[in-house]
Amino acid sequence: MYKILAAMSICVLLTPVLFAQEIIDRPLEPKREKAKKIYRDLTWATYLRASRRFPEARDVYQRVLHLHTSSAFTHAQLANVSLAIHDIRTADQESRRAIEINPKNPLPRFLLAQVMFKRTVNSRQKNWQPVIEQLRKVTQLDPDYVDAYQYLGEIAATKEDPELGKQAFKQLTRLMPYQPVFFLRLGNAYEDLGDSEEAIRSYERAVKIDDTMWQGHESLGRLYIASYEPAENSIYSTDNPTAELINSAVEKITKAISAYTKMRRYAPNIPRQFDKMLGIFRARLGSLYLTADRPKQAIETLNKIFIEDPEHADANYILGLSYQEIKDFEKAEFHLRNAIRISPDRSEPYNALGYLLAELGTNLEYAVDIIQIALKKEPENGAYLDSLGWTYFKMGKDELARIELEKAVKFESExxxxxxxxxxxxxxxxxxxxxxxxxxxxxxxxxxxxxxxxxxxxxxxxxx
Incomplete structure (x- = not known):
């Protein structure tokens, strides 16, 4: 009896296995067999494409299309690999077919835009408008399509269309807010459009993300100087500039110096003349500090110039005036004499040294001589005539003093x-x-x- 039960148990246990094997061995229905083959081929084609074996992938996609001609996905993938092997005609045909089947899919439109881009690059007549329109259709279907905006940005640069560049890179900075190059390119577009404030904001964002991006620092330095120069002109064209105007100018040129200093640190192969330009900006800042009655800050700024250029004429001249303001007359005279030695053709240091000696009441004959050198260079300069008249006054030559001062008033009545x-x-x-x-x-x-x-x-x- 137990033998019969054992045999029955074995039959019960083997029945599911035998049934499963029967299912495995049973042929699939034709439509499912076709689906299996398509799935297998698409998987293999994906592997080949990822391995950059594009011609083989193309052959597999074409085989799939013989089985399933209305697959928008397969047409798009065939267009993609055709682009990779520079088969532009096939890429064009397949991307258009994919669009016909599924017009709401952005991928085939983007592939078609790439085809159009390549053809436009190689054509004599650079008609970019159809490419732009196709890329805009892509972004309408998918507002976050990064590659489409990148192509629009490149087209904007090629056809020098800053408005298009602004639109493209604004979207790219939205989608990829930690990519400094997109902020740099957005700044370029704003600058070309004449919007300096937005350009500065974009460049500042770029260097905040990547402080080593020297192109951003260079652009910032240029724009800071451009905004500084009108303020500087306003300051020196009036006898009593406001503190607000001076402080604004100081802030702008200080930022420019900082930006150019970082550019010098990070940029490769900076020419030697760049250090001289940086010295000029520091000298202008020192002059501003002196105008604002901040001689100590002027001295601190100007002394930095001597690290790179100890023979800087402007720095010596303004330092002389600054030391005079804080009553360090020995250093004032030293730097003014240096300015004359370095740049003997300039008139200002002669006058400044002569006036300093007149104020000190020392070496007055020499003071007259060097002020007259300045006047030979600029005979109608009211400030120089004033220095000469004031020196005569200190010497007790009152009539000569009156004559020179009355002449000075004619040229400098204000x-x-x-x-x-x-x-x-x-x-x-x-x-x-x-x-x-x-x-x-x-x-x-x-x-x-x-x-x-x-x-x-x-x-x-x-x-x-």
Missing amino acids: SWEIQDHLGDIYLKIGMKNNAIGAWQKAKTLNPENKKIRQKIERYYTKIK
Whole structure:
């Protein structure tokens, strides 16, 4: 009995196995056999494409299309590998067929745009508009299609269309906000469109992501200087520039110096003349600090120039004036003499050194000689005539002082300092009414000057 039960148990256990084997051995229905073959071929084609065996992948995709002609996916993949092996005609045909089958799929449209791009590059007539329209259809179907925007950006650069570039790179910075090159290219587009503020913002973002991107620093330096120069012109075209204007100019040129310094650090093969340009910008900043009555900052800025260029004429000249402001007259004289030695054809250092000596009351004959050198170069310079007249005043040569100061006023009628000096000489030679008149003009030009007000009050009362 137990033998019968054992045999029955074995039959029960073997039945599922035998049934499964029967299913495996049973042929598939024709339509399922076809699907199996298509799936197998597509898997193999994908492997071949990933292995960059494009001709073999193309053959497999073509075999699949014989089995399933209405597959938009397969037509698109065949177009893709055809592009890879430069079979432009097949890529064109297959991408268009894929679009016919499924017009809402962005991939075949992008492949067709690539075909059109290649043909336009190689054609004599560069008609980019159809390519742009096709790429825009891609982005309409998929607003996050990165490759389409990259192609639009390249076309914008090729056809010099900054508006198209702005549109493309704005989208790329949205989709890939940590790619500094897209912000750099967006800055280029804004700059070409004349929108300096947006260009600066884009470049600043680029170097914030990657501080070593020297192209961004170079662009920032250029734009900072461009925005600085009108402010500098405004400052030096008026006798009393506002603190706000000066501070704005200081901020802009300081940023420019910082940007160019980083460019110098990161860029390969910077020419030697670049250091001279950087020195010029530092000298201009030093001059601004001096104009803003911040001589210590001027000195700190200007001394950095000597690390690269110890013979910098502008730095020596402005340093001389700055040291004079803080009453370090020995260093002031040293740097002004250096400026004359380095650049003997310039007139300003001669005048500045002569005026310094006149203020100190030392070596006055020499002061007259070097101021006259400056005047030979610029005979109608009111500031130089003032220096000469003031030196004569210090020497006690009152009539010569009056003559030179009256000439100075003709050329520099808006200088309160020359009017003040003229008032002093008029007072000394007994022309008190003329002195009061000169000081009143000085007061009008510089109403905040207490010393001039005190002179008027003191001597006006005496005349009364």
